[in-house]
Structure formats: C-alpha cells, structure tokens
Amino acid sequence: MAQYKGKGIFLICILLFGLTQSIQAQNVINGKKIYETRCLVCHQADGGGVPNMNAPLDGSTNVVGNDIGRLVKIVKNGFKDKVELDGYYYSNDMTPNPDLSNAAIADVLSFIRTSWSNKASLVTLAQVNNANKGNQKKNSK
Amino acid sequence: MKKIIYFLFLFLFCIGIFANAQDNAGLTLPAGFKANLFAENIGGARHIAITKNGVIFAKLNRANKQGQSIVRLEDTNKDGVADKITGLANYGGTGIYLNGNNLYASSNEAIFKYELNNNDEVLNPLSPVTVVTGLINRRQHESKSITFDKANHIYVNIGAYSNACQEQDRTPGSKGKMPCPILDSAGGIWKFDGNKENQTYGDGMRYATGLRNVVGLDWNTQTNKLYVSQHGRDQLNTFFPSLYTDAQNAELPAETFYEINEGDNAGWPYIYYDPSQHKKIVSPEYGGDGQKEGASNFINPAVAFPAHMAPMAVLFYTGDQFPAKYKNGAFITFHGSWNRAPLPQEGFFVAFVPFKNGKATGEWEIFANGFAGTIDGAKVTSTNKAKARPCGLAQGPDGSIYVSDDTKGTIFKISYNK
Numbered sequence: 252m253a254q255y256k257g258k259g260i261f262l263i264c265i266l267l268f269g270l271t272q273s274i275q276a277q278n279v280i281n282g283k284k285i286y287e288t289r290c291l292v293c294h295q296a297d298g299g300g301v302p303n304m305n306a307p308l309d310g311s312t313n314v315v316g317n318d319i320g321r322l323v324k325i326v327k328n329g330f331k332d333k334v335e336l337d338g339y340y341y342s343n344d345m346t347p348n349p350d351l352s353n354a355a356i357a358d359v360l361s362f363i364r365t366s367w368s369n370k371a372s373l374v375t376l377a378q379v380n381n382a383n384k385g386n387q388k389k390n391s392k
Numbered sequence: 393m394k395k396i397i398y399f400l401f402l403f404l405f406c407i408g409i410f411a412n413a414q415d416n417a418g419l420t421l422p423a424g425f426k427a428n429l430f431a432e433n434i435g436g437a438r439h440i441a442i443t444k445n446g447v448i449f450a451k452l453n454r455a456n457k458q459g460q461s462i463v464r465l466e467d468t469n470k471d472g473v474a475d476k477i478t479g480l481a482n483y484g485g486t487g488i489y490l491n492g493n494n495l496y497a498s499s500n501e502a503i504f505k506y507e508l509n510n511n512d513e514v515l516n517p518l519s520p521v522t523v524v525t526g527l528i529n530r531r532q533h534e535s536k537s538i539t540f541d542k543a544n545h546i547y548v549n550i551g552a553y554s555n556a557c558q559e560q561d562r563t564p565g566s567k568g569k570m571p572c573p574i575l576d577s578a579g580g581i582w583k584f585d586g587n588k589e590n591q592t593y594g595d596g597m598r599y600a601t602g603l604r605n606v607v608g609l610d611w612n613t614q615t616n617k618l619y620v621s622q623h624g625r626d627q628l629n630t631f632f633p634s635l636y637t638d639a640q641n642a643e644l645p646a647e648t649f650y651e652i653n654e655g656d657n658a659g660w661p662y663i664y665y666d667p668s669q670h671k672k673i674v675s676p677e678y679g680g681d682g683q684k685e686g687a688s689n690f691i692n693p694a695v696a697f698p699a700h701m702a703p704m705a706v707l708f709y710t711g712d713q714f715p716a717k718y719k720n721g722a723f724i725t726f727h728g729s730w731n732r733a734p735l736p737q738e739g740f741f742v743a744f745v746p747f748k749n750g751k752a753t754g755e756w757e758i759f760a761n762g763f764a765g766t767i768d769g770a771k772v773t774s775t776n777k778a779k780a781r782p783c784g785l786a787q788g789p790d791g792s793i794y795v796s797d798d799t800k801g802t803i804f805k806i807s808y809n810k
Contacts, residue, residue, distance in 0.1 A: 287734070291733055292627065292630060292730075292731060292733045292734070293730070295730065295733060295773075295774035295775060295776060296733065296734070296773050296774050297773070297776070297777065299774050299775075299776035299777070300776060301730040301775045301776060302775075302776055302798075302799070303453065304730065305730065307776070329562070329563070331531075331561075333531055340531075342531045342532050342533070342534060343531075343532060343562070344531075344555075344561045344562045345562070346562045346563060346630070347560075347563060
C-alpha cells in the first residue's frame with residue numbers, strides 16, 4: 252500500500268503541475284488577445300515600440316523587473332511622465348485602461364513578461380489585487 | 393597555391409566593389425539615378441544642411457558616443473564618401489539650417505546661431521548666439537524644425553503637445569477642448585528675426601496655426617512661399633472604435649503638405665483631411681462622425697498623402713543635375729508609419745511632388761524606396777524593424793541630394809548620371 256501511496260502523490264503532483272501549466276498558458280493566451288486589441292498599435296507586434304515615441308516592452312528592464320505594482324499602475328492609469336527608460340526618452344502619452352479587470356491586467360502583464368525575448372515570471376491575480384491595494388493607499392495619502 | 397588564394401581574394405574584392413556600386417546602397421531609384429552611402433553610424437541624424445562647398449552638418453536627436461549632437465561631414469578627396477568627420481554641441485534637438493555663413497541649429501526649446509569660416513568650420517562651437525529661446529517642449533511633438541525666407545526671417549514649427557486636444561490626451565471617448573488652448577503657444581508656425589538675439593514668444597509672431605506637428609518646412613524661393621508637411625492625428629480607431637475600423641484608421645487622416653500664407657489656419661484639432669473623400673472632416677472629439685464636413689475657412693492641402701507615413705523634410709529642388717521635371721518640384725522624406733498597425737507599416741521612402749507654374753499638381757510619386765531594408769518587397773510589421781528611416785534632406789552644390797536616417801545614422805547620396 253505504501254508503495255502505491257508514493258506513486259499516487261507523484262501522479263497528483265504531475266496532474267497539479269499540468270493543471271497549473273495550462274492555467275498559466277491560458278493566462279498568456281488571454282493576455283495576448285488583450286495585447287492585440289489595446290497595446291499592439293503603439294508597442295507594435297514585436298513589442299519593440301517605436302523609437303523616440305512609444306516605449307519598447309521587449310527587453311525593457313522595467314517590464315521584466317520585480318516592481319509588479321508599478322506595472323499594474325501604468326497599465327491602469329497610463330503614463331505621461333518624462334523619464335529615461337534604459338537610456339532613452341519616449342514622447343507619447345500612454346492611454347489609461349481603467350476598465351481592465353485585475354484578472355485581465357494579470358493576463359496582459361503575464362503575456363508581455365513572457366513574450367519575445369522576455370522570460371520573467373507570470374503575474375498572478377493576487378499580485379494585481381495587492382498592487383491595487385498598495386496604489387489606493389498611496390493615492391489616499 | 394598562395395597565388396590562387398591571392399587572385400581569389402582580388403576577384404571577390406572586385407565583385408564586392410562592383411556589387412556595392414550597382415546596388416545603390418540598397419535603394420530603388422528611377423532610371424539613371426544612383427545612390428551611395430556618404431556616411432554611416434554617425435548617430436540619429438535628423439535634419440541636415442549643406443554648405444556651398446559641400447560640407448554637411450547633421451543635427452542629431454541626441455548626442456552620439458562622442459558626446460556631440462551636430463556632426464560635420466566633409467568629403468575631402470571628392471569620392472562621394474565623407475572622410476573627415478568631426479562634431480560639436482551636445483544638446484538634443486532636430487533642426488538645422490545654413491544661411492550664408494551662419495549655421496542655425498535647434499534644441500527642443502531654442503534656436504542657436506554659429507558662424508562658419510571660409511573653410512566651413514564653426515568658429516564658435518562653444519559659444520553660439522541664442523536667437524530664440526523658451527519655446528514649448530512638453531514631450532509630444534517637441535522637435536523644432538526651421539527654415540528661412542529671403543529676408544532672413546526664421547520660421548519654426550512648435551508642435552502641439554497633444555494628439556487631438558482631448559480633455560484627457562489619448563483617452564477613449566474623451567472630448568476635445570473648445571477652444572483648444574494649446575493653439576496660443578503651439579500647434580503652428582512661428583516667425584522670428586534671424587538677426588536678433590534672445591527672442592521668445594512676445595518677439596515673434598504666430599505665422600500659421602492649426603498645424604498639429606509640422607516636421608518638414610522649406611521656403612519655395614521660386615514663388616516666395618512657405619511650404620510645410622504635417623503629421624496628422626493618430627488613433628481614430630483606438631479612441632472611437634464605433635466610428636472607425638482598423639482598416640479605416642490605417643488610411644485616415646491624410647498626411648498633408650500645405651502652401652502657407654500668413655494667418656492661415658489648417659484646422660487641427662477641429663478637423664482632419666480625408667484623402668478619399670477629398671474633404672475636411674470634423675474630428676470625432678468635436679462631434680464628427682467620419683462624414684460631417686468642417687468649416688470652409690480652414691486651408692486645403694496642396695497634396696494629401698496616405699495616412700501615418702510621417703513626412704519629415706521638404707526640399708525644393710533648384711539644381712541642374714536631375715532631369716528637368718524635378719526642377720522646382722519638392723522632395724519629401726517619409727519616416728514610415730507606426731499607427732497603421734495592426735496593418736503593415738508604410739512609408740520609409742522619399743517622395744517627389746511635381747510643381748507646375750509654381751503650384752503643386754496634387755500628384756506625387758515615390759522617388760527613392762528601400763530604406764527599410766526588407767527583402768523582396770516584404771512589408772514592415774513593426775516600425776522598429778526598419779533598417780533605415782528617412783529624415784533630413786539637402787541639395788549639394790553639384791545638384792545631388794542627400795538623405796539622412798535617424799536609425800543608425802546613415803547619410804545617402806543620390807545623384808543622376810546623364
């Protein structure tokens with residue numbers, strides 16, 4: 252019996268692993284659709300952006316970095332600040348997406364963080380929920 | 393064996409030279425024209441100016457590795473390739489113009505004047521005269537292109553710091569401000585005195601308004617008129633998806649080329665020009681539906697180009713080298729689009745606009761193509777994949793023209809073989 256138990260746990264692990272993988276894949280597939288309808292026009296099909304105008308996402312240290320809260324805020328509120336991004340400035344204002352759900356933001360961030368040459372971690376709904384709480388706290392101060 | 397290898401190398405070397413001479417630097421040109429690389433990798437070269445001795449000054453968008461933002465290129469041995477390259481200044485910005493021995497260059501806020509000696513060397517690289525200062529630079533459409541009339545007046549574009557003067561810039565459904573407050577200090581062409589120092593808004597005049605972002609402007613010395621090329625508004629489909637499809641946005645609005653008289657209003661942000669209806673259409677931010685016509689007092693373009701291709705520089709050709717049809721017509725560089733996505737991008741070429749009796753005929757043709765470097769006419773899907781993007785234009789003393797690129801910083805020389 253003990254020997255079966257071991258195999259059972261192993262099988263469950265494999266199943267769970269497969270399940271989480273497919274959920275993750277589904278996140279990225281959903282995120283791709285959102286990217287194509289909302290982001291692609293400026294950030295372009297290859298995520299490379301437009302020189303001097305629209306910031307690249309592919310290879311961007313901010314996009315693949317650990318500050319998920321900042322990424323969530325930018326997707327939600329857009330971006331108008333003059334800041335240097337990996338040595339360059341971009342002049343166009345980014346469109347806000349106030350109507351995107353937290354789940355949709357997690358999906359689109361998961362897509363851009365794992366697409367083209369980007370190999371960062373996926374973004375979970377919990378991370379977006381947390382980031383929004385943090386942003387609300389900051390805003391109410 | 394050594395001999396064989398030697399001859400093989402010699403053979404390959406000759407083929408290399410032959411191929412380079414034949415491939416016109418990768419460009420497609422009308423019969424009889426040839427192109428070569430005058431310079432490469434000088435940094436993001438925007439507008440260019442050329443002296444009567446053929447020395448080129450290129451204004452870089454931002455300082456290059458040497459920390460310089462104006463590059464001087466001289467072809468001392470006259471083989472068509474720059475062999476003496478130096479530089480000066482360190483501020484970003486895109487405008488440059490030569491007026492006699494005075495070299496004018498712009499940052500995104502100001503215009504400076506340098507003096508050249510008889511060898512076309514800058515006498516005061518560290519201490520230019522500030523001619524104009526304090527011009528608006530709020531990120532969007534910040535570049536300041538310049539040209540001059542024959543009476544030494546400067547014409548400078550001040551781009552609108554907005555896409556369509558919405559209450560919330562680039563936000564779906566956001567209404568246009570009425571009246572658009574940007575137009576008092578941007579969204580037009582301002583005129584200043586080339587001889588005076590430290591001028592700002594109060595010293596100049598708004599020469600023309602309702603121009604979202606003019607990047608190319610040139611004085612037509614034959615007719616004594618200013619001509620400008622405007623970058624039309626973006627993202628009709630993104631912000632008004634119920635009125636415009638992706639396919640419609642890819643063709644709307646026209647990129648426009650205007651003859652400008654003092655006091656003209658080209659209508660931004662209230663209208664845009666629809667190239668298929670040949671009409672000025674009310675912008676959706678101001679209650680338009682894609683059909684409603686705008687006020688008739690806004691000027692019509694001399695030429696309407698396909699949407700989003702970004703006309704960068706205008707050059708009236710006054711040389712004798714090219715065939716007669718080009719004389720007094722206008723060359724216009726196109727940077728290539730980004731807002732045609734998800735459809736393929738277009739542009740990345742130099743166009744020619746024929747003139748008859750001092751007026752544009754309304755027609756235009758592609759003069760030089762292939763800058764994007766795609767193979768077998770493949771389309772560019774992402775703008776940043778284009779190998780070169782045409783920007784500045786200048787006519788050399790021998791009648792050749794030069795085209796700059798701001799991707800890697802190539803200067804192409806285009807000549808005609810009789």
